[in-house]
Amino acid sequence: MTNSKLSSTGPDGLVLYDNWSDLRQFRPMPDVDFKRLDGYRKERLRAAMRQADVAMCVLVSPITIRYAIDYNVFPLFQSHIPATYVFVPLDGPITLHLAADSNGSSTDSVRQGRPISFFEGGNELLDAAKLLADDIVGFLSEIGTTNRKVAVEYVNPSVTHALQQRGLEVVDAVNIVEGARVIKSEDEIACIRWACAVAEHGIARMQESMRPGVTEVQLWGILNYTNLANQGGWHEGRMLASGPRINPWLQEATQRVIEPGDLVGFDTDMVGPFGYFCDVSRTFYYGKNPPSARQRQLYQLAYDELQTNMKLIRPGVSMKDLQASAWPVPEEFREQAYPCVIHGVGMCDEYPQVKPSFRGPVAYDATLEAGMVICVESYIGAVGERDGVKLEEQLLVTSDGYELLSNYPFDECLMS
Incomplete structure (x- = not known):
């Protein structure tokens, strides 16, 4: 794959050639019907709003704004300095502020708005919150509803207080949007497949690029670049x-x-094309000499945990039963075990999440359903040792079990 022109063209050649x-x-891109999506x-x-009996949602998270109207402008900026927000009524026009x-967005209308972050509003945030509350009361009148229950997502407390002072009932929008996103459509699954394919395209290049002098961040840059190029x-x-540095994990x-x-271990944690997530982990061995017996043992344990827990994935299984039936992590690895056994995924890491039983009980009563996309996790590394192994697979819950969405091969030289 390497282009010989790279050696003579300088840094720009890395992109130009x-x-x-x-x-x-x-390979062809998936045939996604974006209007249907x-x-x-x-x-x-x-439907989730109707079940919660709210008149409208005020959405602030860049992930849920994209889910609602496919608006995707400065999402990382929005994630820590919120400026844009969306009114999503149960009945009526969706309005972007x-x-x-x-x-490119599918909003029905665009309006001016109020500052909702200190960066924008400074010491005037309290007054801005009162004006925003006026806007919301006015919007409820416009859409002709008498329902005074409003769901709000990730805003400063002054907004909540201002809405309550206007006689509105304020509830958290997060559980509403998480519940909405949990079951994926055919088009969403196609987007996730493509995100996984892009990530695995980058992973292959990373693995090929492991050679003397290469740094961790250079390897990571290959994956990042592949994502951007797609x-x-x-x-x-x-x-x-x-x-x-692979032990403990999360470095x-x-x-x-x-x-x-x-x-060499990694976790993609990648918001890929079309805004959908690929969350896959692999650990590779680098070197001409065979890996040590301990390295192979750690890898086999992580692989066993993954395969055992994947076999539990099917519709109708409760989160509590899944936790109770999960692969029993040996005592020596529990302190540094991965924080969860499984978690949901869609446009980012999502509900649900199941922790290992030794980390506490499951936080909610829920069951796996067909149409969920789930990641199964493993990290095996003992305290004080040099080595550890991180593995993770992404899969779709089907009517009779699961289907793998991640397909990158495991490292054969580490398999016992």
Whole structure:
């Protein structure tokens, strides 16, 4: 795959003569009906609102704004300095406020709005909250509803107080939108398949690129670049570690040089094309000499945990039963075991989540349903040791079990 022109063209050649990163060169994109996808998401959201008996939602998270109207402008900025927000009524026009650029979104109207972050409003936030409450009361009148129950997502307390002072009942919108997003449509699954394919395209290049002098962050950059080259979004972290940094897990990539004998582990945590997530983990061995017996043992244990817990995935299984039946993590690995056994995934990590039984009870009564997308997790690494192994698979819950959405092979030299 390497282009010989790269050596003589300088840094710009890495992009100008890139002949590998665009996955469309090697396989067709999925046939996604985006109008149908948008309609499905709106209907799911409004069905959840109807069940919660709310008149409207005020959405602020960039993930849920994209879910509701496919608005995707400065999402990382929006995630920590919220500016744009959306009114989603149970019945009536969806209205986008303070949009940087509404082109491409499926909102019904665009309006000016009020500052909802300190960056925008400063010490005037309290007054701005009162004006926003006036806007919401006015909007409820416009759509002709007498329902005074409003669901609000991720806003400062001054907004909640202002709405309550206007006689509105304020509830949390997060459980509403999480409930809406949990069952994926055919088009959403197609988007997730493509996100996984893009990630695995980058993973293959990462694995090929492990050689003397390569750093963790350079390897991670290959995955990041592949995602961007395919019109993907961002990664929730730079979760790649090698050698002594792979234990404990949850250490982000650094400029450490990969060395012979290292295990190299990573977790994609990738918001990919169309806004859908690929969350896959693998651990590779780097070196000409065979891996150690302990490295192979750790890998086999992580693989066994993954395979055992995947066999539990089927519709109708309760989260509590899944926790109780999960692979029993040996005592020596419990302190550093991964925080959860499974979690949902869609446009990001989502509901539900099941922790290992030694981390406490399941937080809710729920069951797996066909149409959920689930990630099954494992990390095996003992306290004080050099090595550890991180593995993770992404799968679709089907009517009779599950279907793998992640297909990248495991490292054969580490399999016992």
